[in-house]
Amino acid sequence: MPTNTVDSNTVGLSYAEEDSLGVVASPVFYPLDPNEFSDFGAELSTVARNPINASRQRRKGVITDLDASGGFSQDITQTNLTRLMQGFFFADLHELPTTNSTSGTTGITFTIADIEASGVINVEAGKGALFKAGMLLRSTGMANAANNIDVMEITGIATDELTVAPTSTATEASPAGTLEVIGFEFASGDAGLTLADNVFKLTTSTQSLTDLNIQVGEWIFIGGDAADECFSASSTGYARVEAVSANALTLKEPTFTAAADAGSTKTIRIYRGAFLRNEKTPSSIKTRSYHIERTLGNDGSGIQSEILTGGIANEYTLNVSSADKLTCDMSFIGTNSILRTGTQGLLSGTRDATIPVEDAYNTSSDVYQQRLFVHGAAPTPTSLFAYVTEASIGINNNANGQKAIGELGSFAVSVGDFEVSGSVEVYFSTVAAVSAVKDNSDVGYNLIVADNNAGFVYDIPLLSLGGGRVTVEKDEPIMLPLEKQAAENSNGYTISATYFSYLPTIAMPTV
Secondary structure, three states, X not given: OOOOOOOHHHEEEEEEEOXXXXXXXXXXXXXXXXXXXXXXXXXXXXXXXXXXXXXXXXXXXXXXXXXXXXXXXXXXXXXXXXHHHHHHHOOOOEOOOEOXXXXXXXXXXXXEEEEEOOOEEEEOOOHHHHOXXXXXXXXXXXXXXXXXXXXXXXXXXXXXXXXXXXXXXXXXXXXXXXXXXXXXXXXXXXXXXXXXXXXXEEEEOOOOHHHHOOOOOOEEXXXXXXXXXXXXXXXXXXXXXXXXXXOEEEEEOXXXXXXXXXXXXXXXXXXXXXXXXOOOOHHHOOOOOEEEEEEEEEOOXXXXXXXXXXXXXXXXXXXXXXXXXXXXXXXXXXXXXXXXXXXXXXXXXXXXXXXOOOOOOEOOOOEEEEEEEEOOOOOOOOEOOOOEEEEEEEEEOOOEEEOXXXXXXXXXXXXXXXXXXXXXXXXXXXXXXXXXXXXXXXXEEEEEEEEOXXXXXXXXXXXXXEEOOOEOOOOOOOEEEEEEEEOOOOOOOOOXXXXXXXXXXXXXXXX
């Protein structure tokens, strides 16, 4: 029997990537856990009949248009939005070899044939070529708990057989868990740091760095938890890859002071993640559209739902407020909206009803670094501020529904310029930031967040600053609000994100 009201706590939200605009064949729905909705569904436009008549009354109107959209806010956790962010960037993630691809890229995926005792992993035929000795692996979700290992190093490869250390694996046939590459360990004494003419590099003597498929713009973490896995303590941290050659990674904006370090006989580790950037090459720009399904409780016959179809990712805002969770606001522009009764039931498809129970990232203890800086000659820039009260990063794809005669709703969604902007409010300390606004200086910004041995980096390599009017109030500290307007950098992108599924403990913030 239907109830007179439906509690909002019965509402669920999930999304599926469409095969073409508005069309799904065998959808896979991924769950979301929103905090609130800003709007969702269809807004109808009507025009009333208003003929000249003695009664001076209007006649019933007609429906003339339908605008479909959806917006919601959500906490930022380790894994809940990485897949969906591809829609906002209009690009595929650059992933490392994995059994569980987020981007759907087939060239880096593989399956596990079986796991043997004493450190042997057999992958499917022909996939051994994806791996190099020295790669670091992480295994999760295996039925045998002994095979869930945070960090394993590939010590040898024989066709499709990987020998790993530690060797504490146990026998398991056709494992259903996830095995993924998370980094690389260089051979003893092979990796070093050089600094010459303000050019900072990680160099190798033997290992070819081009064999590791490292992307320009990708952020890496240099160093491991053991003393022999990292350079000196003052040369351990995050850095952005500016260029890649066979035996050198040119690094920019390290979180530590750039300095030469030969590495001695150490087996240096670097940790890597899935890398996402807006792409310059047209063939690499990918438009994704979504079915976004909101369930609306049980009407007595089954679960009701409304579905935004043809949803194009339009606006994304990452909110960074002091003493708070990291949250984001997302909005989509769709072509139509569908309502389904409980009798009709949910759309057919595969659904994962289990939302991973993960802690939200917070702004008090999980922010490793937030740096806004003027570009200069030195590889390690100086931040324009010490403390921040509010910050945001925004993406706008300027999407609009396209209308036509004979179509209720939109028959297509067009997109405009890819815009990246944001704001930051800081405690005023020097006039350097104000000068950067007045001088229209080339500025960069990055945000590094980490917790529970995982994390992410948002990076805007080139932007200009606006605002900059110092706020002075009685009995209050002097504040400085700044506006950020990003632009394409010399490597052809505006913003990037690197998502680390695993980071060593040394990469966590210290508070």
